[in-house]
Amino acid sequence: MSPGQAILARKSLDRRLAALRGEAVAVPPRGWLKGVREALGLSTRQLAKRMGAAYSRITAMEKAEPAGAITIKSMREAAEAMGCTFVYAIVPTNSLDDIVQQQAARKAEAVLARLHHTMRLENQAMDGADLVTERQRIIAELLAGSTRRLWDDE
Known part of the structure; x- marks a missing residue:
């Protein structure tokens, strides 16, 4: 270039x-996945079914997210399964x-x-x-x- x-x-x-x-984004205390899932009224089993994943994967993802140990791909898949869009950005x-x-x-x-x-x-x-x-x-x-x-x- x-x-x-x-x-x-x-x-x-x-x-x-x-x-x-300058936008302050307040992350839900237990993470976005769990926060949005619960706000939508989805159970862990229901989200797992929508994602075509095992129940244990959803609980592992929800534990991994607040620790920063989840992949972008997993966040995107979960968001799509909940009818949401995953947004990822590096903001200077x-x-x-x-x-x-x-x-x-x-x-x-x-x-x-x-x-x-x-x-x-x-x-x-x-x-x-x-x-x-x-x-x-x-x-x-x-x-x-x-x-x-x-x-x-x-």
């Missing part, structure tokens, strides 16, 4: 996720652009710290204005290409 395509994809995904950002706490900008700033700070240290040793230290300008230049350079290199440890 080209850098331009990546920016467009990031902006598109950000727009779709914006509605979810900030916009994706903000996260990329912050990472570029961190990476620029690391590069600048090494550069500034070397220049000080050679008695060529940069002043405050030069540091700000160089920081902005490094950030712009990092953002101009592929953002994959932003996440490399150096």
